[in-house]
Amino acid sequence: MTAIENAHDVTSAMRGLRQARQYRQDPVPDDVLAELLEVARWTGSSRNTQPWHFVVVRDREQLRRLSELRPPIGWVADAPLGIAIVLNGGSTASEAYDEGRVTERLLLAAHLLGLGGGIAWYGDSDQQAEAKRILGIPAERTARSVVVLGYPTTTRDPRPNPVAGGRRPLTEIVSYDRFDAPTP
Numbered sequence: 001m002t003a004i005e006n007a008h009d010v011t012s013a014m015r016g017l018r019q020a021r022q023y024r025q026d027p028v029p030d031d032v033l034a035e036l037l038e039v040a041r042w043t044g045s046s047r048n049t050q051p052w053h054f055v056v057v058r059d060r061e062q063l064r065r066l067s068e069l070r071p072p073i074g075w076v077a078d079a080p081l082g083i084a085i086v087l088n089g090g091s092t093a094s095e096a097y098d099e100g101r102v103t104e105r106l107l108l109a110a111h112l113l114g115l116g117g118g119i120a121w122y123g124d125s126d127q128q129a130e131a132k133r134i135l136g137i138p139a140e141r142t143a144r145s146v147v148v149l150g151y152p153t154t155t156r157d158p159r160p161n162p163v164a165g166g167r168r169p170l171t172e173i174v175s176y177d178r179f180d181a182p183t184p
Contacts, residue, residue, distance in 0.1 A: 010112070013111060013112060014108060016111075017107065017108060017111045018116075018165075019107075019117070019118040019119070020116025020117060020118050020150070020152035020154070021075040021118050021148075022075065022078065022152060022153045022154050022156075023078060023079050023080060023116065023148075023150030023151055023152055023153060024080075024150065024151045024152075024153055025080060026080065026150070026151050027058070027080050027081070028080055028081045028115065028149055028150060028151075032113055032115070033056065033081070035109070035113060036083070036106055036109055036110060036113070036149070037054060037056075037083075039105050039106065039109040040052070040054055040083070040102050040105065040106055043098075043101055043102040043105045044101060045094075045098040045101070045102075046091070046094035046095075046097060046098055047094070049088075049090070049091075049094070049098070051087050051088040051090060051091075051094075051095050051098055052085060052086060052087055052088075052098065052099075052102060053086040053087075053141075054083050054084065054085065054086070055083070055084040055086060055135050055137070056081070056082075056083055057081070057082035057083070057084055057135070057146065058080070058081055060077075062082075062134060062135070063076055063077055063079060063082055063148075064076075064077040065134045066082065066084075066120070066122070066131060066134060066135075066146060067120075069122050069123055069127045069130060069131055070122070070123040070127055073120040073121070073122075075118070075120075075148075076120045076146065076148050079118075079148040079149065079150050080149075080150040080151075081148070081149045081150055082120075082146040082147065082148045082149070083106060083146065083147045083149065084131070084135055084137075084143060084145070084146040084147075085099055085102060085103065085143070085144070085145055085146070085147065086135075086137050086141050086142070086143045087099060087141060087142040087143070088141065088142070089140050089141050089142045092142075095142060099144070099145070103119055103145065103147055106147045106149075107119070107147065110147075110149050114151070115149050115150060115151060115152075116149070116150060116151065116152030117147055117148060117149045117150075118147075118148045119145055119146075119147055119148070120145060120146050120148055121144060121145050122143070122144055122145060122146075128142075128143060128144055131143055131146075
């Protein structure tokens, strides 16, 4: 495997990735959207099942309706683009893992392409059913989230109860060889 020439720039960009919840109204260009969808398409999945379908949501009314599913995702209404992740509904465990993989890939690719992004979880089973109704998704499919994308105005959390940022030190979260082993 060949190393990427600017790998440190990429890993630095990865560390700087933050969820964006406030966006300019500029549309995401079609070529950028196409690149993001290719990244999603080429994301690895359990046993290469590729258990997904992506619903590109540009319609402001659709985004507004999704934003009303539950108060913490009200910010979705102001985004120019959403990509709803729809899963086949086969294997709950592996599809949940695959959903996380494709979500993170979309967010990282968006960041590398100059966009900001965030993930909005629809909520409980009733809220998920309503999201499926809004987007015309068959009942037997699984739909729990939408990746929201655009040009961010800030990555500050606009919600009334934002969580403090930062990260715990590696010494608190890493062990070598055994869970209870001290960090060298």
